[in-house]
Amino acid sequence: MAISRDDVAYVAALARLELSEEELERYTVQLASILAHAADIAALDLSDLAPMAHPLPLKNVFRDDEPRPGLERDVVLAAAPAVEDHRFCVPRILGEEP
Amino acid sequence: MxxxxxxxxxxxxxxxxxxxxxxxxxxxxxxxxxxxxxxxxxxxxxxxxxxxxxxxxxxxxxxxxxxxxxxxxxxxxxxxxxxxxxxxxxxxxxxxxxxxxxxxxxxxxxxxxxxxxxxxxxxxxxxxxxxxxxxxxxxxxxxxxxxxxxxxxxxxxxxxxxxxxxxxxxxxxxxxxxxxxxxxxxxxxxxxxxxxxxxxxxxxxxxxxxxxxxxxxxxxxxxxxxxxxxxxxxxxxxxxxxxxxxxxxxxxxxxxxxxxxxxxxxxxxxxxxxxxxxxxxxxxxxxxxxxxxxxxxxxxxxSLGPMPADRRARILEVLGGTEASAQRDQVGVVVNQALDDLVLTAVDHGAPGSLALARAANEAAANPEAARRLDPKAFAQLILFEASGKLSSTQSKEVLGELLVRGGGDPEAIARAKGFEALAADALAAVIDEVIKANPAEWDSYLGGNDKVAGALIGKVMAATKGQADGKVVAAELRRLRSSS
Known part of the structure; x- marks a missing residue:
């Protein structure tokens, strides 16, 4: 599975990364070699193996529904660049809600 | 569709x-x-x-x-x-x-x-x-x-x-x-x-x-x-x-x-x-x-309890399987507001289902959170009072409103405090009787068609009951006595 320069530009845009032409070229090559490694696995015959959802042989890890103290609001808000009415204040949102 | x-x-x-x-x-x-x-x-x-x-x-x-x-x-x-x-x-x-x-x-x-x-x-x-x-x-x-x-x-x-x-x-x-x-x-x-x-x-x-x-x-x-x-x-x-x-x-x-x-x-x-x-x-x-x-x-x-469809069916069954569409709507409201117990308990205590349903779907459902906290037995008792004529529908609704606001209580006591309700009606009849006997001239005048004197008689009844009687109920009782005498 080959990755194109356009794919890299698209993924970079989704991740809000601004890449130069030179970076686009370089990452296309690097990502292609990573995907080539994944392709090695795809080439194996794994038809008798169940898909693995997680590398750990674990499932059903739960927490009881009991409240635990969180963080103090003042401490958290003190770390925010801007605060108003005990809320995080963020710049004007340009995109629409997802 | x-x-x-x-x-x-x-x-x-x-x-x-x-x-x-x-x-x-x-x-x-x-x-x-x-x-x-x-x-x-x-x-x-x-x-x-x-x-x-x-x-x-x-x-x-x-x-x-x-x-x-x-x-x-x-x-x-x-x-x-x-x-x-x-x-x-x-x-x-x-x-x-x-x-x-x-x-x-x-x-x-x-x-x-x-x-x-x-x-x-x-x-x-x-x-x-x-x-x-x-x-x-x-x-x-x-x-x-x-x-x-x-x-x-x-x-x-x-x-x-x-x-x-x-x-x-x-x-x-x-x-x-x-x-x-x-x-x-x-x-x-x-x-x-x-x-x-x-x-x-x-x-x-x-x-x-x-x-x-x-x-x-x-x-x-x-x-x-x-x-x-x-x-x-x-x-x-x-x-x-x-x-x-x-x-x-x-x-x-x-x-x-x-x-x-x-x-x-x-x-x-x-x-x-x-x-x-x-x-x-x-x-x-x-x-x-x-x-x-x-x-x-x-x-x-x-562990799942009955779902709304089962509960609607249960209430309709208790009501005698009626298919009336107005009742279907009322049953829907009662089930959606989780007031089934009110209706089922009332019917269990011998109250007419359609009356219990109407009070639950209209008056109780208007204040659903309070209604869910209401003791179904108190509700049943109230519906029985209304069904037996001890309370008029207006009185019954008022008592129900009071029960909801107070978050419970004894319907009989509330009705009595308001001066309407059966027990009060018996006591009230005795008081009215005494007032009539103590004021024969006014009573004769009232019997003769003088409605103005009714106010005085009602006032004496109110005084005798320390204001607990409902003036309208007293007036109605006086009219009833006049028409039957």
């Missing part, structure tokens, strides 16, 4: 609904912060729901249990599932992704049977976390024109179940019926409080139209911001008309998300599919697979 009522008559609606329901857990889905509506902003937050580096989510067992209850009530099957990250940039999620279930959800393939007998398929009911609450400041509060936004993360990480229906719905009425029935089921499972107005239950609608008889789906639009059953119905009516007009004019419907504007009574485009989000879903590496064992699934299914 019948095609949508529209001028052309030749079009059919195809509607599927996505209902998000906040689960009534004590804590959030992946951390121990409280899940509580209405708390002071940013008081239920921790490193996990703030997405601070190094924090790790741990799944809330009770949220899984409630999700399975919903699934069981909707006849879904539970399957092994995993969580994904849904990536997007928006300040309502500080992690820049929402943890949700994507292609391997916990519940799949169920259905919901509506009171009108139609059946709507359920594609899936999956677990995900809610987002924080944004408030847009300036520009009328709309995101596009605001100056900046404020974020409260109390809701970020609150457990949600999203219930996705098949596109089986064909009218606004059926859509409302579906949401109403679903809400009843969610409340009956104990998973949700079903409050649309507080946002604990939210509805998005997908709608397309096609010629009746066509098997193909038209291009659909998704409508957001539907905060009530009323806006759901109106938004669907508007959107269907818009699409039909486009198609009849030879134009095409563009697949897009549209925002319902309640005040303007229309939908407006939010974004079209060409610029649709690519959420880069990938498996959440910090959570292990979820695979509830069969014993747990059986226990959950076995």
């Amino acid at each position: 019948t095609p949508a009522a529209h001028d052309s008559g030749a079009w059919e609606w195809v509607v599927g609904l996505e209902v998000h329901c906040e689960l009534q857990t004590a804590t959030k889905l992946f951390c121990g912060c409280r899940n509580r509506f209405g708390d002071e902003p940013n008081t239920n937050i921790c490193p996990v729901c703030l997405g601070l580096p190094g924090s790790l989510p741990v799944l809330n067992r009770q949220a899984v249990e409630l999700a399975m209850r919903i699934g069981a009530a909707l006849h879904c099957s539970v399957r092994p599932s995993i969580f994904h990250r849904k990536n997007y940039f928006y300040p309502d999620m500080p992690k820049d992704y929402q943890i949700s279930q994507y292609d391997e959800p916990i519940n799949v393939g169920g259905f919901l049977e509506l009171p009108d007998g139609s059946r709507v398929g359920i594609v899936r009911a999956h677990l995900e976390e809610d987002t924080g609450k944004t408030t847009h400041v300036g520009g009328g509060g709309r995101v596009g024109s605001s100056e900046y936004s404020l974020v409260d993360y109390n809701r970020a990480g609150v457990p949600l179940v999203e219930i996705v229906s098949e596109p089986d719905i064909r009218s606004a009425e059926q859509a409302r019926l579906y949401v109403s029935e679903l809400r009843g089921i969610l409340v009956a499972t104990g998973a949700s409080d079903g409050r649309m107005e507080e946002g604990s239950m939210r509805v998005d609608a997908n709608i397309s139209v096609r010629r009746v008889g066509s098997e193909q789906f038209g291009t659909r639009c998704e409508i957001k911001n539907l905060n009530s059953l009323r806006s759901l119905g109106r938004a669907l009516e508007y959107e269907a008309r818009r699409q039909i007009e486009l198609l009849e004019a030879g134009e095409t419907v563009v697949q897009e998300t549209r925002h319902w504007d309640e005040e303007a009574n229309r939908t407006t485009a939010m974004r079209s599919k060409e610029e649709a989000f690519d959420y880069r879903y990938f498996p959440e590496p910090d959570l292990v697979p979820l695979d509830p064992d069969p014993a747990w699934q059986r226990a959950v299914a076995a």
